[in-house]
């Protein structure tokens with residue numbers, strides 16, 4: 040039986056958990072998929088691996104469930120519109136209409152201008168409730184020198200980017 044109060048309390052608690060916003064991108068060979076996700080975390084460095092939690096109703100779920108590789112694209116604060124595009128009514132290929140999308144050797148789409156694009160082959164998955172946890176074995180990483188992440192906190196976008204260091208005064 041559903042505990043509605045506990046669900047509401049959980050949602051309130053999670054509003055206090057700041058998460059960097061990512062786009063998970065994948066392909067089934069014929070179609071590309073991209074969706075905003077914050078349920079992403081590192082798993083281990085031995086081997087280098089991470090995990091993502093994807094709702095079974097998401098359009099990319101079927102491709103992932105057949106074992107497709109994927110990319111975790113960590114967004115910068117200037118990419119909020121892209122996060123919005125990849126979590127709304129516009130679906131499928133139209134989500135790739137903006138952003139510097141490239142394709143990996145394995146045929147996985149990744150964002151060339153992400154803070155970091157972490158390409159993974161899939162190394163297992165299991166279902167829990169409404170979601171599936173997919174384990175990604177990292178195969179390649181493209182990282183930008185900037186650390187200005189787009190962050191989701193209290194139901195809205197923000198950032199935790201540090202201010203640029205003050206310039207030393209000459210003379």
Ligand SMILES: Cc1cc2nc3c(=O)[nH]c(=O)nc-3n(C[C@H](O)[C@H](O)[C@H](O)COP(=O)(O)O)c2cc1C
Nearest residue numbers: 074075076077078092093094097098125126127191
């Ligand atoms: C900031 C943010 C974080 C999200 N995190 C997740 C997530 O971790 N897992 C998930 O399944 N959906 C997450 N979503 C919801 C999906 O992005 C959204 O349902 C998306 O539209 C699903 O893809 P589809 O439209 O192709 O089915 C998030 C949405 C937003 C705006």
